[in-house]
Amino acid sequence: MRKGIPEKTVQRLLLYYRYLFFLLQQGAKNISSKSLADLLEIKDSQVRKDLSYFGQLGKRGSGYDVLALRDKIANILGIDKETNVCIVGMGNLGSALAAYKGFLALGFRIIAVFDNSKQKFGHKIKGYQCYDINQISKIIEENDIKIAILTVPAEAAQETAIKLEKAGIKAILNFTPVKLSLSKRTKISNVDLALELKTLSFFMGK
């Protein structure tokens, strides 16, 4: 079922999910690919193509059942079961992310946060007990954590990534502007905020 599904499709699925969630609260029962597409300013055929990867989810004549489709997408994306994550580097950005409620809404539970500074570990930050980075293997194993959010300074990024991989982390959401070099088995996704801003400004007014 998850063979060769384009990344873009997965991302749009989440956008559909958010709207379906909202529509359900409004009491909507059915929605057509056209209406959903218009809300997102995309083509209706795109919506249908995306959903068609996962079976025949709609009904000709009346469209998609909002509740059923929302739950189907939740299931496809694994929103219906919790995934444990940790944050590594509890500075400005790490602390902000720890406070973000949007992760939990998609099934991500922040289980542990780490830092290497004595000012931080041993204390509570945004409600989370902060652990010493050197304890990471133990805590990751005890809590079945597969995903790490990396928000350490750029200089420490590569060495910390290696620690994460050794500790058993399978995927890293990397906020540092550093190209991490790890084994192919560890999935890395880069969030490069300066790059986003530069791209925006490049195309501004075009």
Added chain:
Amino acid sequence: MRKGIPEKTVQRLLLYYRYLFFLLQQGAKNISSKSLADLLEIKDSQVRKDLSYFGQLGKRGSGYDVLALRDKIANILGIDKETNVCIVGMGNLGSALAAYKGFLALGFRIIAVFDNSKQKFGHKIKGYQCYDINQISKIIEENDIKIAILTVPAEAAQETAIKLEKAGIKAILNFTPVKLSLSKRTKISNVDLALELKTLSFFMGK
């Protein structure tokens, strides 16, 4: 020169820039598309194709001049001149972004930060004087600010975006999980961190 350049190309240009910057510090004089590509784990032909949008920047036999290419990319991307930006919503995320040095390294100067809370405006946050959101038109005009980073709560996102557009903002980097509806003239780029994490986890181990 900026006609029909793929967004992906612009983004890679910035990655090239960062490496060239670094290579220059190491004293490198020349670099081939192959070496640059290997550093980024992409194809050498991709590097050459990207650069070819902007002229014939290399030299057959010896590759690209590191300094000249870095400066050319800086010029293409406008890193060589400063762009003023503001941050709107100085909560967890807005404050973290205000502290980020990576924006300035690409030519973005945070000129003003805004909030609607009396606890915040009138005070200094991360070294920036925080202004009342209702003063935004005046301050944006006085300081020639064209780009806003939007980090207000989701509920306030759409109304705030409208304020920004009215105040003369031309581009918005939107961190809220809300699809903003504005006129076509305002360029919007969405940074959806929950979506990034979900995409990563979906493809984890695949």
Added chain:
DNA sequence: GACACAATGTGAAATAATTCACAAATATGA
């Protein structure tokens, strides 16, 4: 139940991005 309308699902076509592959230019070294 028949007719008009709505909306899906999906091959085929169009568009976009990446990769190939090679001629042309430059560099190196005997």
Added chain:
DNA sequence: TCATATTTGTGAATTATTTCACATTGTGTC
């Protein structure tokens, strides 16, 4: 100077993604 090696720049081929277009199925009304 010449032969060999390197490396670019770029059309052509390939691959990925989006959009089209329409047969098919379901809905609603008289």
